[in-house]
Amino acid sequence: MTAFSKVVEVRWADIDANQHMRHSAYADLCTHTRLEWLQAAGFGADEFKRQGFGPVLFRESTDYRREVNLGNALASMC
Secondary structure (H helix, E strand, C coil): CCCCEEEEECCHHHECCCCCECHHHHHHHHHHHHHHHHHHCCCCHHHHHHHCCCCCCCCCCCCCCCCCCCCCEEEEEC
16 A cells, blocks of 8 residues: 655644644644545445445544744655
8 A cells, every 4th residue: 555645835824822833733634634534445434325325533643853944844644
């Protein structure tokens, strides 16, 4: 299986008072990337609705590797 990535730009709303990306913004980005990955694999919202089930997330963790600031491009991967 190959890695799936999506490049996004960090927005003003993603930044905390210390000018770093908020933890919850990272989580939102990961969720968005995960759903884009499912869509690319043929399991978008319409397919889940058609089959009568959807994704369930049991656990999520974050490894911070560097600071991310306003205007940075960030590659989210799953």
